[in-house]
Amino acid sequence: MKKKRIVWKVFGILMMVALFAFILGFGTMMLWNWLVPELFAGPVITFWQALGLLLLCKLLLGFPHKHKEGGWAEKKKKWRQHWESRMSDMTPEEKERMKDHFSRCVGGRWGWKSPGEEELTDDKKEGEQPKI
Numbered sequence: 206m207k208k209k210r211i212v213w214k215v216f217g218i219l220m221m222v223a224l225f226a227f228i229l230g231f232g233t234m235m236l237w238n239w240l241v242p243e244l245f246a247g248p249v250i251t252f253w254q255a256l257g258l259l260l261l262c263k264l265l266l267g268f269p270h271k272h273k274e275g276g277w278a279e280k281k282k283k284w285r286q287h288w289e290s291r292m293s294d295m296t297p298e299e300k301e302r303m304k305d306h307f308s309r310c311v312g313g314r315w316g317w318k319s320p321g322e323e324e325l326t327d328d329k330k331e332g333e334q335p336k337i
Contacts, residue, residue, distance in 0.1 A: 230256040 234255035241247035250258070292300060 226256065229259060233259055 233253050234337050238249050242249055
């Protein structure tokens with residue numbers, strides 16, 4: 206009984222792999238034959254060429270692997286915890302200086318200011334372009 210279950214599980218897994226390969230190959234072939242000949246005057250490919258193209262892409266671009274650290278969400282959480290721990294040790298004056306520093310860096314480098322930050326001063330007249 207147990208051997209029959211194992212045989213059926215292996216058979217089911219092989220069928221799923223074959224179905225997955227067929228869907229990927231057929232989808233690649235259809236997309237290629239729909240886009241490439243029309244856009245780039247390229248050749249029309251067969252199903253087996255599409256599977257070969259998929260295999261070539263996987264060999265050149267690599268297979269996905271798991272990192273020990275986790276994904277981007279884990280890195281984002283660690284980054285947030287790092288900055289929250291640094292900010293908790295700062296005095297309100299240090300936090301304000303840091304905020305001013307970042308606003309000057311971002312505003313100066315990319316040329317944008319946060320809403321309400323740029324106000325008219327006495328030496329700056331309305332309608333006049335700022336000097337760079």
